[in-house]
Amino acid sequence: MDLIKEKSVSEAIQYRRSVRVFKNEALDNEKVKECIRLATLAPTSSNMQLWEFYQITTPEVLEKLTQASFNQNAAKTARQMVVVVARKDLWRKRVQSNVSFLKSQYGEKPPADYSKREKFALNYYQKIVPTLYFDFIGILGALKFLVFQIIGIFKPIYRQARRSDMRIVAQKSAALAAQNFMISMAAINYDTCPMEGFDSLRVKKILNLPSAAEINMIIGCGIREESGVYGERFRVPFEEVYFKL
Numbered sequence: 001m002d003l004i005k006e007k008s009v010s011e012a013i014q015y016r017r018s019v020r021v022f023k024n025e026a027l028d029n030e031k032v033k034e035c036i037r038l039a040t041l042a043p044t045s046s047n048m049q050l051w052e053f054y055q056i057t058t059p060e061v062l063e064k065l066t067q068a069s070f071n072q073n074a075a076k077t078a079r080q081m082v083v084v085v086a087r088k089d090l091w092r093k094r095v096q097s098n099v100s101f102l103k104s105q106y107g108e109k110p111p112a113d114y115s116k117r118e119k120f121a122l123n124y125y126q127k128i129v130p131t132l133y134f135d136f137i138g139i140l141g142a143l144k145f146l147v148f149q150i151i152g153i154f155k156p157i158y159r160q161a162r163r164s165d166m167r168i169v170a171q172k173s174a175a176l177a178a179q180n181f182m183i184s185m186a187a188i189n190y191d192t193c194p195m196e197g198f199d200s201l202r203v204k205k206i207l208n209l210p211s212a213a214e215i216n217m218i219i220g221c222g223i224r225e226e227s228g229v230y231g232e233r234f235r236v237p238f239e240e241v242y243f244k245l
């Protein structure tokens with residue numbers, strides 16, 4: 001990637017707009033891929049990285065995704081699409097990856113020689129994370145939620161342990177990655193439009209995803225036609241959303 005011409009973070013944030021009409025101009029696959037790589041550097045809850053990214057470049061798949069996105073403008077002219085997928089269902093695999101990484105950092109030594117901090121980190125992934133993620137058709141999650149509410153009367157406790165809460169956890173982190181991607185694209189004068197207007201079942205079928213996978217966003221990508229930016233940017237007054245305590 002040509003680092004010299006890149007915008008600063010604040011310039012890229014200012015430049016990014018949701019673009020609904022893109023130029024008939026190809027994007028460099030490798031540059032888009034590099035922006036996806038930067039997306040994966042987003043912070044993620046417990047470093048679980050419960051996400052996947054699908055870079056769509058073939059006209060047939062773009063066409064299918066456009067139809068599944070109700071033929072909306074941002075999809076119709078997109079030169080590529082990036083589908084950000086939340087994969088809460090991969091939690092066991094990600095626990096394993098984190099545990100393997102930690103052990104590789106600790107070096108070859110018997111578990112008895114692990115420091116307190118090392119033991120805590122391993123325990124976190126081997127006991128606490130599975131306690132939060134393990135569920136059975138939502139029943140265990142509801143039970144955990146109830147127990148945590150009772151403990152919460154006496155001391156501060158993490159309360160969001162229902163199945164729906166864990167879905168939000170995965171979606172939240174995936175959205176941060178999506179934003180990293182869009183800002184990285186803006187930095188190199190590439191444009192995007194995040195979309196949640198689509199038929200998620202059809203999108204999952206097109207991408208051959210299991211039913212447990214959730215589509216976080218489809219991001220239309222291309223280079224803006226000035227007419228593809230629909231008017232001035234609108235934000236409610238900053239004073240309405242900013243509070244200082």
Ligand SMILES: Cc1cc2nc3c(=O)[nH]c(=O)nc-3n(C[C@H](O)[C@H](O)[C@H](O)COP(=O)(O)O)c2cc1C
Binds near residue numbers: 020195196
């Ligand atoms: C989660 C999410 C979903 C969105 N879905 C759509 C969509 O389906 N179609 C669309 O044209 N724009 C969509 N947008 C773009 C918003 O309309 C846009 O971000 C907003 O109007 C602010 O404009 P700006 O991005 O140019 O600052 C979505 C944005 C987000 C964050």
